[in-house]
Amino acid sequence: MAYVTTRDGVDIFYKDWGPKDARPIMFHHGWPLSSDDWDAQLLFFVNRGYRVIAHDRRAHGRSSQVWDGHDMDHYAADVEAVVEALDLKSAIHVGHSTGGGEVAHYIARAKPGRVAKAVLIGAVPPLMLKTEANPRGLPIEVFDGFRASLAADRASFYRAVASGPFYGFNRPGVETLPAVVDNWWRQGMMGSAKAHYDGIKAFSETDFTDDLKAIDVPTLVMHGDDDQIVPIDASARLSIELLKKGEIRIYPGFSHGMATVNAETINADLLAFIED
Secondary structure, eight states, X not given: OEEEEOTTSOEEEEEEESOTTSOEEEEEXXXXXXXXXGHHHHHHHHTTTOEEEEEOOTTSTTSOOOSSOOSHHHHHHHHHHHHHHHTOOSEEEEEETHHHHXXXXXXXXXXXXXXXXXXXXXXXXXXXXXXXXXXXXBOHHHHHHHHHHHHHHHHHHHHHHHHXXXXXXXXXXXXXXXXXXXXXXXXXXXXXHHHHHHHHHHHHHOOOHHHHHHOOSOEEEEEETTOSSSOGGXXXXXXXXXXXXXXXXXXXXXXXXXXXXXXHHHHHHHHHXXXX
């Protein structure tokens, strides 16, 4: 297995598939998952001649289960460590959910020439938490509830999220896909409970407003209008107003996990944006 060691000694696991001279696409996973959540995209793009890279965030998946550094500054620095080690240039960065925040935070600080385009899928920017300045956000009690459920019984909490709102399996007439639920649960349980607990603060309380304003590359915002995890009115509809070169695609009825359960549609739109 391949790892990059960060400045603070954390081993970050990554996948790097495809020709080294091909156009690179780097994928950033959501909470509390791993690079395995991008299977449908990695295979799709590597089979079309792209170089695809995906890492496990610190203390997620196969990366070191360190106890600290579970915040966006460290997440972005870890991305930079992978990018520098692989010397990725003119890369497209695709982030889902928390990974979308990671992408925004990294690109706002990236060295010239490293980034060509960005994609935010069901992403948490600009700010999930409800404040006086952000009335569309979710109240702190929602995230406190996440923390309490995780601390009390992480395994059951993760099963409930995956079998319910994440993929919209709690909606009338939507068939639950047990293997998809099991795979989500497997990825979540591979990671550190401490990292996941701290990560709730990172994805809910980080304000990405300035990051979005600083991004100067073409950016595609993709969001399902039935996203029960990251409501579209508190995220994508606000993010598009802050991006200099943004475009938005809204998917009627799609869930937070649309990159998995609606991969055919999402992959086609990703390809069109990347090749435009």
